[in-house]
Amino acid sequence: MPARRRRSDQPKRVQLFKASRELNIATDTIVSALKDRGFELDDKLAAGDPNARLDPEMHDALIEAYSDDADAKARVRERRQQIAAEEADETPEPTPAPVAEAKPEPVAPAEPVIQPPPKPEPVAPAEPVVETAPAPEPAPERAPEPVAETTAPEPAAEAEAEPTATKAEAEPPKTAEPVAEAEGATSAETKAAEAPKAEAATVDASTPEPSEPTAEATEPASGTETAEPTAEAKKVGELDASEPSPEADQGGVVRANRYGLTGTKVLGKIDISGLETGRRRKRKRNNDAAETAPPAPGAKDGGKPTRTKKGKKGRKGVSQDEVQKNVQETLQKASGGGSKRTRQKRRRARRDERAAIREARQQELLEQAQVLRVMEFISTGDLAEAMNVPVNEVISKGFGLGMMVSINQRLDADSITLLADEFDYEVEFMEDVEEELDLGEEDAEEDLVSRPPIVTIMGHVDHGKTSLLDYIRQANVVAGEAGGITQHIGAYQITTDEDKQITFLDTPGHEAFTAMRARGAQVTDLVIVVVAADDEVMPQTIEAINHSRAAEVPMVVAINKIDRPTANPDKIMAQLAEQGVQVEQYGGKVQCELISALNGTNVDSLLEKVQLEADLLELTANPDRYGIGTVVESRLDKGRGVVATVLVQNGTLEEGDAYVVGLTSGRVRAMFNERDERVKVAGPSTPVQVLGLSSAPDVGDRLIVMEEEREAREIASKRQQLIREQTLHQRRHVTLADLSRKIKLEGITNLNIVVKGDVGGSVEALSDALLKLSNEEVAVQIVHSGVGAITESDVMLAVASDAVIIGFQVRPVAGVRAIAEREEIDIQLYSVIYDAIEDVRDALEGLLEPEEKETVTSTVEVRETFKAPKVGTIAGSYVVEGKVGRDDKLRIVRDGVVIYQGVIDTLRRFKDDVKEVAAGYECGITVKNYNDIKVGDQFETFVVTEEKRKLAV
Numbered sequence: 001m002p003a004r005r006r007r008s009d010q011p012k013r014v015q016l017f018k019a020s021r022e023l024n025i026a027t028d029t030i031v032s033a034l035k036d037r038g039f040e041l042d043d044k045l046a047a048g049d050p051n052a053r054l055d056p057e058m059h060d061a062l063i064e065a066y067s068d069d070a071d072a073k074a075r076v077r078e079r080r081q082q083i084a085a086e087e088a089d090e091t092p093e094p095t096p097a098p099v100a101e102a103k104p105e106p107v108a109p110a111e112p113v114i115q116p117p118p119k120p121e122p123v124a125p126a127e128p129v130v131e132t133a134p135a136p137e138p139a140p141e142r143a144p145e146p147v148a149e150t151t152a153p154e155p156a157a158e159a160e161a162e163p164t165a166t167k168a169e170a171e172p173p174k175t176a177e178p179v180a181e182a183e184g185a186t187s188a189e190t191k192a193a194e195a196p197k198a199e200a201a202t203v204d205a206s207t208p209e210p211s212e213p214t215a216e217a218t219e220p221a222s223g224t225e226t227a228e229p230t231a232e233a234k235k236v237g238e239l240d241a242s243e244p245s246p247e248a249d250q251g252g253v254v255r256a257n258r259y260g261l262t263g264t265k266v267l268g269k270i271d272i273s274g275l276e277t278g279r280r281r282k283r284k285r286n287n288d289a290a291e292t293a294p295p296a297p298g299a300k301d302g303g304k305p306t307r308t309k310k311g312k313k314g315r316k317g318v319s320q321d322e323v324q325k326n327v328q329e330t331l332q333k334a335s336g337g338g339s340k341r342t343r344q345k346r347r348r349a350r351r352d353e354r355a356a357i358r359e360a361r362q363q364e365l366l367e368q369a370q371v372l373r374v375m376e377f378i379s380t381g382d383l384a385e386a387m388n389v390p391v392n393e394v395i396s397k398g399f400g401l402g403m404m405v406s407i408n409q410r411l412d413a414d415s416i417t418l419l420a421d422e423f424d425y426e427v428e429f430m431e432d433v434e435e436e437l438d439l440g441e442e443d444a445e446e447d448l449v450s451r452p453p454i455v456t457i458m459g460h461v462d463h464g465k466t467s468l469l470d471y472i473r474q475a476n477v478v479a480g481e482a483g484g485i486t487q488h489i490g491a492y493q494i495t496t497d498e499d500k501q502i503t504f505l506d507t508p509g510h511e512a513f514t515a516m517r518a519r520g521a522q523v524t525d526l527v528i529v530v531v532a533a534d535d536e537v538m539p540q541t542i543e544a545i546n547h548s549r550a551a552e553v554p555m556v557v558a559i560n561k562i563d564r565p566t567a568n569p570d571k572i573m574a575q576l577a578e579q580g581v582q583v584e585q586y587g588g589k590v591q592c593e594l595i596s597a598l599n600g601t602n603v604d605s606l607l608e609k610v611q612l613e614a615d616l617l618e619l620t621a622n623p624d625r626y627g628i629g630t631v632v633e634s635r636l637d638k639g640r641g642v643v644a645t646v647l648v649q650n651g652t653l654e655e656g657d658a659y660v661v662g663l664t665s666g667r668v669r670a671m672f673n674e675r676d677e678r679v680k681v682a683g684p685s686t687p688v689q690v691l692g693l694s695s696a697p698d699v700g701d702r703l704i705v706m707e708e709e710r711e712a713r714e715i716a717s718k719r720q721q722l723i724r725e726q727t728l729h730q731r732r733h734v735t736l737a738d739l740s741r742k743i744k745l746e747g748i749t750n751l752n753i754v755v756k757g758d759v760g761g762s763v764e765a766l767s768d769a770l771l772k773l774s775n776e777e778v779a780v781q782i783v784h785s786g787v788g789a790i791t792e793s794d795v796m797l798a799v800a801s802d803a804v805i806i807g808f809q810v811r812p813v814a815g816v817r818a819i820a821e822r823e824e825i826d827i828q829l830y831s832v833i834y835d836a837i838e839d840v841r842d843a844l845e846g847l848l849e850p851e852e853k854e855t856v857t858s859t860v861e862v863r864e865t866f867k868a869p870k871v872g873t874i875a876g877s878y879v880v881e882g883k884v885g886r887d888d889k890l891r892i893v894r895d896g897v898v899i900y901q902g903v904i905d906t907l908r909r910f911k912d913d914v915k916e917v918a919a920g921y922e923c924g925i926t927v928k929n930y931n932d933i934k935v936g937d938q939f940e941t942f943v944v945t946e947e948k949r950k951l952a953v
């Protein structure tokens with residue numbers, strides 16, 4: 001499976017929801033803006049899918065159009081940070097109080113105000129100002145009309161006209177409001193957003209009044225309110241001006257001071273908060289207020305009475321707290337807490353310090369994009385943990401994005417990316433855990449030594465591939481190896497006359513070659529294409545040529561069977577040239593030898609040519625590193641357990657090494673070469689049989705030596721988990737048993753199969769053949785294939801993926817049959833590959849006819865064996881489950897592999913022949929024509945009945 005690339009590697013394509021957030025505009029607005037600008041939108045984008053991605057040009061166009069909003073947002077953020085810092089400072093002076101108020105308050109007014117035209121208001125004040133001062137320009141431009149017109153003209157005028165007088169009278173009650181107004185103004189400005197701010201700011205600076213009236217104007221009550229604001233505005237002005245008189249700290253004067261200060265503060269804040277966007281800020285501020293506001297006792301109550309007049313509850317509450325707090329602080333100060341002051345100073349210093357650290361950390365996080373390395377299908381809980389955020393936050397973000405996720409729900413790649421984005425994480429998926437291994441480590445030039453080439457022989461059927469391999473192998477043995485005949489272990493190494501070594505992959509044909517390549521295991525360095533001289537370049541010859549080209553592996557042509565009288569090598573060379581293979585005899589570069597695999601003619605010089613070609617490749621490896629190899633064959637050996645032939649590709653594999661291979665890990669218990677001699681080490685390009693695997697790996701799996709076994713185990717279990725999760729997610733509700741019916745009734749499109757077999761070769765062959773059965777309606781998928789008995793985990797896998805289990809020359813281990821029955825998993829067992837293929841084909845075509853049905857009657861364990869003269873071997877047995885019948889057929893299963901199938905000759909209890917023996921009883925069994933029964937063997941007895949087959953639904 002191709003490793004998923006990090007999104008950051010791709011050209012930056014921003015998601016719609018991100019752009020929306022970034023630019024502070026609705027997704028709908030973005031979509032329509034893009035349409036207006038003539039962009040072609042894909043379906044997702046056109047539908048406003050928040051995950052749809054924008055091309056960089058679209059993004060640029062949006063930035064151009066809406067950067068103001070984005071700027072505003074950025075400024076707001078900046079300001080928020082400032083405010084947070086200020087709050088943290090929480091100076092004892094009255095100043096902080098207003099700040100605190102300013103924050104919560106704008107929020108409250110902000111919302112209601114936001115909807116109406118916030119902009120018009122600034123306009124309103126602008127008018128009054130016009131008279132007194134310059135700055136009317138902005139107003140006319142923006143000046144919408146509604147509120148502005150109704151409220152603005154008169155009140156504004158009044159406000160200005162009446163200033164001082166009104167104030168003198170109105171002062172007491174209004175004192176409470178100034179803040180409110182100020183805030184109102186703030187919010188108004190906030191809404192005005194963009195341009196007006198600058199203006200507003202200037203206005204504020206010069207004349208505080210205008211801004212306030214505006215604020216009020218915005219608010220519902222026009223007349224009265226306007227009047228008040230003006231008054232307040234003046235007040236503020238006055239206070240500011242007059243207040244030079246100190247005493248701020250004094251208890252008695254506290255109130256007056258406080259208010260004066262509050263007012264000033266608020267005005268100062270106005271332009272900043274003017275940038276604020278309503279809701280978020282509100283929440284934040286409320287929280288802030290809650291946090292900053294000390295548990296001041298009767299704060300609320302204390303403050304309220306003064307303010308009852310004006311109806312802004314939110315404000316009152318918060319400001320009351322602050323007021324109360326200030327009062328307390330000031331009183332404390334006044335009562336002469338010198339030590340307190342120092343303590344406060346210290347506290348402030350500490351706070352500053354903490355704030356600085358926090359800021360630095362934030363900055364750091366912002367600067368370096370956070371990358372999350374996770375596997376697909378992790379649960380929401382795990383994702384939250386990986387991001388170090390509370391899981392409910394992740395869930396609620398999910399809701400916000402329209403995703404209903406629960407804590408244990410497994411998430412697909414898109415959901416993970418989306419959620420992680422929300423927390424500013426980039427996601428890197430670990431599809432292949434191998435990525436985590438340090439395989440990429442380059443070998444130093446000086447560590448590299450040359451290694452033998454690894455060669456695969458390919459060609460058309462019957463052109464002599466096997467004969468050539470056999471000849472080479474035998475010739476090699478004859479050449480003086482004392483180890484005896486080489487065994488078929490999937491690969492072997494020979495030594496040429498020049499004392500050079502060549503490793504051959506012992507599986508002729510391109511199936512094995514492509515099967516490995518399909519798994520990303522490029523083992524072969526060189527291909528020998530065999531063509532029979534008495535035949536022609538055939539389809540599979542062309543396939544072989546194409547395979548070697550696709551793999552970018554050089555080829556050497558062997559024109560075989562030249563001993564045959566009908567041999568016509570020239571014709572073959574000409575035909576090869578037609579395929580673009582120019583052999584050297586034809587002036588081309590491809591080396592070619594005319595051979596006879598049967599009697600060995602020119603095989604030596606063929607090997608020389610192979611060696612020459614290999615020399616050009618300058619193949620090297622570093623024997624001084626941990627071994628890395630590829631499994632070329634794996635099988636279940638009766639005595640040794642799982643045996644895997646590993647072709648070491650780099651480094652050295654040693655006995656005792658800890659390794660991970662496929663989904664399993666372990667230690668190399670022992671190693672044997674192709675002559676079955678025990679070896680302690682295996683260097684580059686050496687094929688070796690590895691013992692000590694807990695389960696059979698797949699052909700093409702990489703075996704990687706790890707420093708510690710624990711590490712290897714972790715990787716294996718991660719892989720298992722990944723496979724499990726992926727399988728769960730790829731669940732298809734299809735079973736072979738229902739296949740025909742489902743094809744007809746439900747039009748199902750997938751048939752999942754778990755293939756188990758006795759040797760890797762047959763498993764591969766069967767799997768490949770089954771895969772090829774896919775037709776237009778139904779695709780065959782091999783969800784798992786492996787060597788060995790059918791285990792519970794196979795059944796569980798089949799359950800998870802609704803698969804059928806096909807066993808070739810293997811049987812379910814004890815108890816598994818019962819589980820399969822309970823789970824309604826169909827296990828089909830075969831001894832002939834062709835039968836399996838035919839059955840599946842029939843099932844796929846919905847043609848399976850009723851036939852014989854085999855029913856297993858018992859499982860029997862051989863506990864002792866006795867040799868009796870005439871009778872042969874008697875198996876002293878125990879019936880584990882079921883009931884053995886005298887006429888039952890039987891299979892002998894050893895280590896999960898069927899070694900014999902036949903019939904029961906005699907069935908006895910004590911010395912009597914019996915018709916049947918039930919579970920829990922002992923009996924003596926002899927098998928017709930078979931005596932090689934061993935203790936530990938299992939008999940599986942069965943009867944064959946003429947019944948409709950399961951598949952013939």
Ligand SMILES: Nc1nc2c(ncn2[C@@H]2O[C@H](COP(=O)(O)OP(=O)(O)OP(=O)(O)O)[C@@H](O)[C@H]2O)c(=O)[nH]1
Binds near residue numbers: 459464467599
């Ligand atoms: N006369 C002659 N016969 C050969 C030679 N090489 C192979 N044969 C015969 O050709 C037949 C097929 O040879 P194999 O080696 O089985 O061919 P293959 O390409 O391995 O065939 P598949 O495994 O079916 O793909 C056998 O009967 C061989 O004895 C040769 O050099 N000369």
